[in-house]
Amino acid sequence: MSQRDHIWRLIRAGDVFTIAGLIESTGYSSSNVRPYVNGLAKNGVLERIDPRPGKPTHFRLADDPGPQAPRYDGGKGQVMTRPTERYRIWQSVRVLRVFGSADVAATAESTKTSVNAYIRDLCHAGYARMTRSTDHSRGNQCEYRLIRDPGPLPLRYRVSDSALIDPNTGEVFPT
Incomplete structure (x- = not known):
């Protein structure tokens, strides 16, 4: 299972989460988890909950596209929605x-x-x-x-x- 698949399964299985929580659960580096989560949030797949300065941002799934982990195109800043x-x-x-x-x-x-x-x-x-x-x-x-x-x-x-x-x-x- 790829890192993206693992992160996506945890996002879909839970309710509210933080990037730090995902990093702790998966053991993956911040440089792998943070851009993926922020990209999904930027594109409406995830929603930020009560973001406060100095506090970890909590996220939840806003638009579940299904079991296949969404692919985030970091170069264009878009989630690619067409299935592979x-x-x-x-x-x-x-x-x-x-x-x-x-x-x-x-x-x-x-x-x-x-x-x-x-x-x-x-x-x-x-x-x-x-x-x-x-x-x-x-x-x-x-x-x-x-x-x-x-x-x-x-x-x-x-x-x-x-x-x-x-x-x-x-x-x-x-x-």
């Missing part, structure tokens, strides 16, 4: 349950290349399996079935050790 491509693909797979890459690409507003790569990851992690292979003579595409749905967040690829990570469960799948 992987998130859209994963949500489509979860809804369809039995799917082909063309169906997922259409519902997730994604490319077949990206969808095929993500489906390979799902199969590798044991979350989906092929139920019908391609039959070019009949024009059939591969069909897959979702066999494990651990939650709303999509698998992530960790470059440092070439592993797939499930942020819902914390499981790591070496590739």
Whole structure:
């Protein structure tokens, strides 16, 4: 789970919090927590409660965009609200349950290349399996079935050790 995901889970799970409280709960540095929280507050995702000079500012969730941690674009000072491509693909797979890459690409507003790569990851992690292979003579595409749905967040690829990570469960799948 990324630092942003961890911070976001704590924000959603609690009621009122301070930046110092998040730093203490997570063990992350102020330079990681403070800009993220302030960016979310600046963009209306969080609300400042009774800010007083010399006292820690308390925050609470004002507009919950869902379980996926909002991405804050520090350069432009905006929260990016469009879900990531992987998130859209994963949500489509979860809804369809039995799917082909063309169906997922259409519902997730994604490319077949990206969808095929993500489906390979799902199969590798044991979350989906092929139920019908391609039959070019009949024009059939591969069909897959979702066999494990651990939650709303999509698998992530960790470059440092070439592993797939499930942020819902914390499981790591070496590739």
